[in-house]
Amino acid sequence: MAIPTGTSFLSSLGGTAGISRARRMKNLLWWSACVLALALVVAPVVWILVSITAKAMANWQWTIFTQNSTGIGGGLLNTIVGTMVLTFGTGILAGFVGVGSGIFLAEFAPKNRFSAIMRGACETLSGIPSIVFGYCGYLALVVGLHWGYSLAPALIVLSLLVVPYIAKSTEIALQQVPVAYREGAEALGFTMPRTLRKIVLRPALPGILTGMILALAISVGETAPLLFTAGFSNSIPTGALVHEPIGYLTYATYTFYDEPVPAAQHLAADASFLLVVIVLGLILLTRLIVRLTQRYSPTRRDRQTRAMRRAAAAVASGTVAAGAGTATPGA
Amino acid sequence: MSDRLGEPSNTPLSSTDNVMSARDVSLGFGATTVMQDITVNFPRGSINALVGPSGSGKTTFLRSMNRLNDKVPGFWLRGEVCLDGHDLNGSDVDPLILRRKVGMVFQRPNPFPMSIMDNVVAGVRAHKMAKRSELRDIAETRLAEVGLWSHISDRLDDSPFRLSGGQQQLLCLARALAVEPEVLLLDEPTSSLDPRSTEAVEELVRRLTPELTVIIVTHNLDQARRLSDNTIFFYEGQLMETGPTPQLFDAPQRLETQRYLGGAVTVNGDN
Ligand SMILES: Nc1ncnc2c1ncn2[C@@H]1O[C@H](COP(=O)(O)OP(=O)(O)OP(=O)(O)O)[C@@H](O)[C@H]1O
Ligand SMILES: [Mg+2]
Numbered sequence: 120m121a122i123p124t125g126t127s128f129l130s131s132l133g134g135t136a137g138i139s140r141a142r143r144m145k146n147l148l149w150w151s152a153c154v155l156a157l158a159l160v161v162a163p164v165v166w167i168l169v170s171i172t173a174k175a176m177a178n179w180q181w182t183i184f185t186q187n188s189t190g191i192g193g194g195l196l197n198t199i200v201g202t203m204v205l206t207f208g209t210g211i212l213a214g215f216v217g218v219g220s221g222i223f224l225a226e227f228a229p230k231n232r233f234s235a236i237m238r239g240a241c242e243t244l245s246g247i248p249s250i251v252f253g254y255c256g257y258l259a260l261v262v263g264l265h266w267g268y269s270l271a272p273a274l275i276v277l278s279l280l281v282v283p284y285i286a287k288s289t290e291i292a293l294q295q296v297p298v299a300y301r302e303g304a305e306a307l308g309f310t311m312p313r314t315l316r317k318i319v320l321r322p323a324l325p326g327i328l329t330g331m332i333l334a335l336a337i338s339v340g341e342t343a344p345l346l347f348t349a350g351f352s353n354s355i356p357t358g359a360l361v362h363e364p365i366g367y368l369t370y371a372t373y374t375f376y377d378e379p380v381p382a383a384q385h386l387a388a389d390a391s392f393l394l395v396v397i398v399l400g401l402i403l404l405t406r407l408i409v410r411l412t413q414r415y416s417p418t419r420r421d422r423q424t425r426a427m428r429r430a431a432a433a434v435a436s437g438t439v440a441a442g443a444g445t446a447t448p449g450a
Numbered sequence: 451m452s453d454r455l456g457e458p459s460n461t462p463l464s465s466t467d468n469v470m471s472a473r474d475v476s477l478g479f480g481a482t483t484v485m486q487d488i489t490v491n492f493p494r495g496s497i498n499a500l501v502g503p504s505g506s507g508k509t510t511f512l513r514s515m516n517r518l519n520d521k522v523p524g525f526w527l528r529g530e531v532c533l534d535g536h537d538l539n540g541s542d543v544d545p546l547i548l549r550r551k552v553g554m555v556f557q558r559p560n561p562f563p564m565s566i567m568d569n570v571v572a573g574v575r576a577h578k579m580a581k582r583s584e585l586r587d588i589a590e591t592r593l594a595e596v597g598l599w600s601h602i603s604d605r606l607d608d609s610p611f612r613l614s615g616g617q618q619q620l621l622c623l624a625r626a627l628a629v630e631p632e633v634l635l636l637d638e639p640t641s642s643l644d645p646r647s648t649e650a651v652e653e654l655v656r657r658l659t660p661e662l663t664v665i666i667v668t669h670n671l672d673q674a675r676r677l678s679d680n681t682i683f684f685y686e687g688q689l690m691e692t693g694p695t696p697q698l699f700d701a702p703q704r705l706e707t708q709r710y711l712g713g714a715v716t717v718n719g720d721n
C-alpha cells in the first residue's frame with residue numbers, strides 16, 4: 120500500500136524535467152541578491168582599508184612612533200600612548216561594571232521592578248548621543264568637580280558610553296547558555312557561583328568578548344566625548360588621573376586633516392591608519408581568545424572552526440563599521 | 451550481600467528500610483495543583499519505575515526529590531519528602547549535600563562544555579571529594595563502570611560532544627555516579643537512545659543496584675516491566691496504584707491501571 124506511493128514519489132523526483140525553469144530562475148535571483156548584499160557590505164570595508172593604508176603609506180615616516188606631536192607637526196607618540204591608556208582603562212573600568220551588571224541581570228536579578236529599572240537605564244544610556252555624554256562629563260566632572268581636562272573624566276565618560284553594550288551582550292550571552300548545563304550542574308550539587316565560573320561563563324565568553332570588543336573599538340574611535348573631557352596635550356601622559364590633559368589619535372585626525380601644512384595632513388592620515396590597525400588588532404585578539412577557550416563547545420563536533428570564523432567575521436564587520444561610524448558624528 | 455529488596459545488615463531499622471519516601475505530598479505551580487496526596491516508599495537498593503501518561507507530573511515529582519524545583523517560579527510543595535528519614539525540605543538540609551546523595555540524569559544527555567575527563571570528575575571536584583592526583587583514576591573507574599572506558603580511554607581530553615548520543619548519556623551517568631550518590635533519579639534516560647544504548651543503560655542500572663537505589667521515569671512500559679522491582683503509576687495528579695512490578699502488571703487492582711498498563715501487554719505481544 121505504501122510502496123506504490125513511494126515509487127511514484129521517487130519517479131516524479133527523477134522526472135524528465137528535473138528542477139523546473141521557474142525554480143532555477145528563482146534560485147538564481149536569490150543567489151544574485153545574496154552576492155549583491157555581500158558586496159555592499161564588503162566593498163566599503165575594503166575601500167576604507169585600502170584608501171587609508173595607501174594614504175598613510177604615501178608619506179610614511181617611522182618617526183611618528185618616536186616623536187610627540189607639536190602644534191601642527193611632529194609625531195604621534197603621545198596620542199598613541201594616550202589612546203592606549205584610554206582604551207585599556209575603559210576596558211578595565213567598563214569591563215568590570217558591564218560584565219558585572221550583565222551577570223547580575225542574567226543570573227541573579229530578581230524579576231522585579233529593580234531589574235526592570237536597571238535594564239531600562241542601560242537601554243536609555245545606549246541611546247544617548249556620545250556628544251551629550253561628553254558635555255555632561257564636562258559639566259559634572261571637568262568643571263563641577265574641578266578635575267580639569269584629564270584622564271579620569273575621560274575614562275568615566277567613555278565607560279558610561281560603552282557599559283550598556285557590554286552589559287547587554289553579557290546578559291544575552293549568558294541567557295543563551297543551554298539550561299541543560301545549569302540543571303546538570305545544579306543536580307550535581309554545584310553552588311551557584313561555581314556553576315557560573317566552571318560551566319556557564321566559558322560558553323558565554325565569545326558573546327561577552329564580542330560586546331567587549333565593540334566597546335573597546337568605540338572607545339578607540341570616539342572623538343566628541345574626549346574633546347569635552349580629555350582635552351588634548353602634546354606630551355605623553357604621566358598617569359595622573361586629574362588636572363592633566365591627554366592626547367589621543369582621533370584628535371590628530373580631527374584637527375590635522377584640513378590644516379594647510381602637509382606634515383599635519385600626513386599625521387591625520389597616519390592616525391586614521393593606526394586607529395584601524397588597533398581595531399583590527401583587537402578583533403584578532405578576540406579570535407585568538409575564542410579559539411583558545413572554545414575547545415569543548417557542542418558546535419565543534421569536529422576540529423573545524425567554521426562557526427567561530429563566521430562569528431568572528433560578524434564581529435569584524437560590525438566593529439569596523441562602528442569604529443568608522445563613530446568618528447563622523449564627533450567631528 | 452543483601453538481596454535487592456532486603457535490608458542491609460548494618461541498618462537498625464525494623465521491617466523495610468526505605469531510603470526515600472514521600473508522605474502526603476501535594477505539589478504544583480501557583481494556583482494549579484500538579485499532584486495530590488502522594489504517599490510512596492522507595493526501599494533501599496530497589497529499582498522503582500514511575501509511569502503514567504504525559505503531564506501526569508512524573509518529572510515534577512522526580513525533580514522535587516532532589517529539590518531541583520526550588521528555583522522554579524511558583525513551585526510549591528506540601529507534605530514531606532524524606533531521605534533516610536529526614537525531611538529534605540527542612541531548614542537544616544543543605545540542598546548541595548542532598549544533591550550529592552541524590553543524583554539525577556536527564557532525558558537529553560547534557561555533558562558540560564569541558565573535556566570528557568573533566569566531565570566525569572566535575573562533581574568530585576565541586577564537593578572536594580578527592581585529591582587532584584586521584585582524579586584520573588576516579589575518571590577511569592567511573593568510565594569503566596558505565597562501560598565507556600574501553601571505547602574512549604585515549605580520548606579523555608577530547609570534547610564530549612564528539613561522542614554518540616548513547617555514549618554521552620553514559621558519560622552523564624558516570625558523572626552522576628562519581629559523587630557516590632545513595633539514590634539515582636533517572637528521567638526517561640533512554641528515550642533519546644537507540645535500542646543498543648538503551649540496553650547498555652538498563653544493564654548498568656541492574657549492576658548498580660542494590661548498592662544504589664534507582665528511581666526511573668519511563669514511558670516505555672516494557673522497560674518498566676523488565677527493569678524495575680516496584681512500579682508507581684501516576685494518573686491525573688494521583689498516585690493511582692503502586693506495588694511490586696509483576697503484581698501491578700499482571701494483577702492490577704484499579705481499572706485505570708489495567709487500561710494503561712494493559713496497553714503494554716498488547717504491545718508486548720509483538721516481541
Ligand atoms: N515550570 C512549570 N510551571 C507551570 N507548570 C508546570 C511547570 N512544569 C510543569 N508544569 C505542569 O505540571 C504538569 C506535570 O508536568 P510534568 O513535566 O511533571 O509531567 P510528566 O509526567 O513528566 O510528563 P511527560 O511524561 O510528558 O514528561 C504539567 O501539566 C505541566 O504543564
Ligand atoms: Mg517528564
